[in-house]
Amino acid sequence: MSDAKIRLYVDQPLAGGQPVPLTQDQAHYLFGVMRLARGAPVLLFNGRDGEWRAEVTDVGKRGGSLVCVAQSAPLMMPPDLWLMFAPIKKARTDFIVEKAAEMGAARILPVQTRFTNSERIRQDRLQAHAVEAAEQCGGTFVPEVADLEPLDRLLDGWPADRRIMWCDESLVGARAGLLAAAGAGPARGFEDAPGAADPGPWAILIGPEGGFSDAEQARLRRMAQVVPVSLGPRILRADTAAVAALALWQSVLGDWV
Amino acid sequence: MSDAKIRLYVDQPLAGGQPVPLTQDQAHYLFGVMRLARGAPVLLFNGRDGEWRAEVTDVGKRGGSLVCVAQSAPLMMPPDLWLMFAPIKKARTDFIVEKAAEMGAARILPVQTRFTNSERIRQDRLQAHAVEAAEQCGGTFVPEVADLEPLDRLLDGWPADRRIMWCDESLVGARAGLLAAAGAGPARGFEDAPGAADPGPWAILIGPEGGFSDAEQARLRRMAQVVPVSLGPRILRADTAAVAALALWQSVLGDWV
Known part of the structure; x- marks a missing residue:
């Protein structure tokens, strides 16, 4: 465990000795709100270089900087x-994005159905x-x-090797659907042992509250990449x-092993 | 599909021809807000007798009644x-209860750790x-x-046959933990085929944001009923x-087959 309590997402590259200039908002948060002083530790990540312990080197009202240690x-x-979903009410859409970041989706695609x-x-x-979900949950991505x-447009150009x-x-x-689909994958000997093989690229597709139209359903059923599965008997x-879908996918094919 | 758009939870028994008197709040909702008239259809459930199509027989400002058809x-x-969880911030606690009702937990136990x-x-x-989650999601329970x-008090009297x-x-x-635990169940030949056998009584235990104390962890590890499992590499x-835990349990041992 680090003594640093604050995790901050930044855009800059991170490496040993690398200075990290702060934006006005970041400086306000670290120095105005959190009252950090020179030398105080902060954890930084940028989604590419892992997480770095940094220290405050320069405290300013409208800026400042840290250095990676x-x-x-x-x-x-x-x-x-990928997670594809039809946006719903604001709070619930925010929630889906937060949870997808926490649970390990690589890309989030709001779709219009x-x-x-x-x-x-x-x-x-x-x-x-x-970003905030990653900051709070210790994510580095x-x-x-x-x-x-x-x-429809997304499906027009859908990659042949990405299952849905x-x-x-x-x-x-x-669970049964995912295991069967993985087993039936082209030239891939997937065992019913989680994490036994790279499952390849996947996407989850969640419909809107009104469900999918007949035409959308027909199209999805015709696509070889699509694996239709049930999430239980309740609506x-x-x-x-x-x-639920993220948890099930991660536990059967992903990194929740 | 029924032509009734409204689902309402009531306390009364439901059976063919059964009259159902309304409380003032219910009457306000059905007649003041939703503007239902005599003869309008409503779906009723009480958590015991399934779902019933009923019709408005009596419209009043402070009451009224329906009859089960x-x-x-x-x-x-x-x-x-059961779902046991340590209550957190209000909105997130509300959310946990809503989701547990939607996903098919039989009992929800807020615990103080x-x-x-x-x-x-x-x-x-x-x-x-x-109740509201059940109304919205078509649940009858x-x-x-x-x-x-x-x-601690809950664990003092914990039933010998209820796994955690x-x-x-x-x-x-x-997934692996649940399957192994189910396989190791007393006199129960559970196969790795979901729904192959009644998994018996279970509970899910979710900790608070600060985690469990050393003493709590030690106690849980000593209990034969406890099955410790991981929900992946992220916090x-x-x-x-x-x-996530509800989805995984349901997909491995429950009724999401």
Whole structure:
């Protein structure tokens, strides 16, 4: 454990001896709110270079700087897992992004479906939520939050090798479905031993509260990459389904072993 | 599908031809807010008799009544799974109760641990959240939310046959841990086929943000009923851990098959 209580996401490169200039907001937080003085320790990460113990070298009202002392944790990349979801009410959308960052999604893609209510999202606000979740939870990686994109357009250019865990009202339970899909993967001898092999690129797809349209469902069923699975006999809200699906995928194919 | 858009939890018994008197709050909601008229359909459930299609027979400002017409869904009991968690900030505690009701916990037990911040909870408010989650999500069962109780006292009288999925920093992944525990169950030939056997009574235990004290950890490790499992390499917030644990338990031992 480090004596540093504060974890901060920064844009700059991190390496031994590297000075890290602060933005006005960061300086306000560290010196105005948290009252740090010269020499105080802070943990820094940038999503690329792991976590670094740094110390305050320069305290200013509108800026300041730190210097990196030593790496305190290596970069931990999540599995190559995307989360696609149809944005819902603001608080629940924020929640999905926070949870996806905590649970180890690599990329977060808000998608517009036929029955999605939202016409637009605040990408910058959602990205800030992902950063904050990583700061709080000890993560060294921050998933990118993409801009809202129509599901149809996303599927038009969908990579042939990226499977989609589609949470619909399938009769196949998620665990069985994921294991079967992994076993059936092209030239991949996946055993029912978690983490036995790289599962390859995946995405989770969570629908809006109104479900998917008939045309969307037909399209998804035709795609070879799609693995339809059930999340149990109860109707789950979209945010619950997102967290449940992330947990199940991670425990069967990901790094929760 | 029924033409009734509204699902309402009531206390009264439900059966064919059964009249159901409304409280003042319910009458205000149905007639003042939702503007239902005589003959309008409503879905009712009470947590015991399944879901019933009812019709408005009497519209009043301070009351009114419905009559049960036909059962629209049987009672669906969740598995015998309790969720124990240390209450955290209000919004996140509300969230845990909502999710537990959605995901099929049978009983919700807020526990006070050494490092729990809350001294008290509003049991009635949390119970109302569980009811609302069941109303929204098509559930026919409502888990009971117990009063806050010290973890130590709860463990003093812990039933010999109720296992505890303890989400700590164990090296054993949750899926593997649950399967092994189920396989090792007394006189129970559990296969690695979900739902192959009744898993018996279980509880999930989620710690507070400060973790468990050394004494609590030592006590839990000594209990034969306790199955320590890991929820992956990232630090999860308590509310994330609760939803993830419920999903994993349900997918391995519960009714998400």
